[in-house]
Amino acid sequence: MKYVDEFRDAATTHKLAAELRRVTTRPWTLMEVCGGQTHAIMRFGLDELLPPGIELVHGPGCPVCVTPVELIDKALALAARPEVIFCSFGDMLRVPGSQGDLLDVKAKGGDVRMLYSPLDALQLARRHRDREVVFFGVGFETTAPATALAVHRARVEGLTNFSLLGAHVLVPPALRALLEAPDNRVQGFLAAGHVCAVMGFREYLPLARRYRVPIVVTGFEPLDILQGVLMCVCQLEAGRHEVENAYTRSVQYEGNRGAQRVMAEVFRVVPRAWRGIGAIAESGLGLSPAYAAFDAEQRFGLGAITSEESPDCRSGQVLTGVIEPTACPAFGGRCTPEAPLGAPMVSSEGTCAAYYSYRRFGTARAESERANARRPA
Numbered sequence: 001m002k003y004v005d006e007f008r009d010a011a012t013t014h015k016l017a018a019e020l021r022r023v024t025t026r027p028w029t030l031m032e033v034c035g036g037q038t039h040a041i042m043r044f045g046l047d048e049l050l051p052p053g054i055e056l057v058h059g060p061g062c063p064v065c066v067t068p069v070e071l072i073d074k075a076l077a078l079a080a081r082p083e084v085i086f087c088s089f090g091d092m093l094r095v096p097g098s099q100g101d102l103l104d105v106k107a108k109g110g111d112v113r114m115l116y117s118p119l120d121a122l123q124l125a126r127r128h129r130d131r132e133v134v135f136f137g138v139g140f141e142t143t144a145p146a147t148a149l150a151v152h153r154a155r156v157e158g159l160t161n162f163s164l165l166g167a168h169v170l171v172p173p174a175l176r177a178l179l180e181a182p183d184n185r186v187q188g189f190l191a192a193g194h195v196c197a198v199m200g201f202r203e204y205l206p207l208a209r210r211y212r213v214p215i216v217v218t219g220f221e222p223l224d225i226l227q228g229v230l231m232c233v234c235q236l237e238a239g240r241h242e243v244e245n246a247y248t249r250s251v252q253y254e255g256n257r258g259a260q261r262v263m264a265e266v267f268r269v270v271p272r273a274w275r276g277i278g279a280i281a282e283s284g285l286g287l288s289p290a291y292a293a294f295d296a297e298q299r300f301g302l303g304a305i306t307s308e309e310s311p312d313c314r315s316g317q318v319l320t321g322v323i324e325p326t327a328c329p330a331f332g333g334r335c336t337p338e339a340p341l342g343a344p345m346v347s348s349e350g351t352c353a354a355y356y357s358y359r360r361f362g363t364a365r366a367e368s369e370r371a372n373a374r375r376p377a
């Protein structure tokens with residue numbers, strides 16, 4: 001498949017790994033920010049190709065995983081209301097709140113629907129004028145433009161039965177919080193390519209400068225990731241701390257201006273709590289005053305719902321790269337994809353799910369894909 005197969009080429013993978021071994025003289029700790037990158041690293045065994053001392057730690061770039069339990073509980077309360085059609089992406093339906101998940105609500109008769117786009121929720125609102133359609137908008141800068149577009153269209157069309165339960169978050173403030181944490185050991189970042197496809201990468205320049213940390217915009221295939229690691233290590237070895245783009249086939253410096261415009265029109269930057277991590281200033285997107293009528297929290301008076309994180313789930317440490325999932329006592333026992341205790345075991349981008357799928361209980365397919373990626377041509 002074009003743009004996939006050539007970026008999984010085993011011979012080039014091994015050339016990059018050899019070059020990485022050649023340039024590395026010291027240990028370095030890098031963080032891949034995105035859960036999609038974490039899954040690719042696990043699936044193809046890329047960490048096993050790295051020279052000794054190069055450590056990849058996994059970042060908070062799984063939007064489902066960082067959605068706070070309080071918002072999940074608000075979603076559960078809304079979905080249980082008889083007048084509501086509650087819609088979200090598939091992963092969100094299985095993320096546990098304090099009292100079960102959205103699929104439990106659906107099993108008890110709630111009208112919970114899995115959608116692929118917020119625009120599909122808008123279509124439901126047009127078709128069911130007698131019902132309240134609520135879209136649970138989750139994601140980083142990648143999915144926020146589509147949510148913004150749906151809310152914008154609802155306003156233009158005068159759809160009064162559509163609203164948003166918003167959980168969109170921003171990547172750069174999370175990197176800043178990680179860099180300021182006292183236990184931070186990350187020396188370089190592989191930034192998530194799809195976020196930069198929307199936002200460009202100018203926002204990273206002040207971070208790289210202030211914290212003297214290289215940031216390389218990186219894609220999601222094996223060659224993309226090894227190229228990102230190589231560029232990051234070359235900077236560290238040379239004492240540089242710049243923002244570089246290793247994903248030029250998708251990312252331009254300015255990003256997608258149209259997507260940025262609709263986000264700026266509909267959203268404003270707000271503080272946001274991240275599951276397992278806590279509040280991060282200026283890290284979320286809330287509806288701007290002109291769109292406040294579409295805020296489901298206000299429309300349905302959900303402000304009183306407050307919740308506590310489960311003490312059994314160590315997702316905060318997993319999401320900040322402090323521990324690997326296998327260090328969580330619940331991993332693979334009390335917490336599995338079939339019976340998850342925390343969101344990182346549910347999401348297709350979750351770090352715990354990646355370890356479970358490709359490392360501790362590797363499938364024959366996963367093992368074969370990893371072997372192919374490692375095999376010299």
Ligand code: SF4
Nearest residue numbers: 313314328335342352
């Ligand atoms: S293994 Fe389960 S309980 Fe442990 S950190 Fe991951 S999601 Fe949470």
